[in-house]
Amino acid sequence: MKTASIRTMQHELARMIAEVEKGAEIVITRRNRPVARLGPVASSASPIAGTPAAVRGYWRQRPLPPAIRSSVTHAELIADSRGEV
DSSP states (O other): OEEEEHHHHHHSHHHHHHHHHTTOOEEEEETTEEEEEEOOOOOOOOTTOSOHHHHHHHHHHSOOOOOOOOSSOHHHHHHHHHOOO
């Protein structure tokens, strides 16, 4: 496990992120004391993780919820929420 000071992280953040993307883990230190750990994010099992096209595809293919039927009209709901005028 690699260590880096906060100052080093500030100056070399892009390079450090590139290392983390390859699987490395970096302990960030302040005055030689560990304060944080920077590591790769576990791959998500979420069906919508990935490219924007994958997200759109997921939302287009998902099943719709069942329709809810009610005997109350929109106008009646609005009038009821406004109360007496």
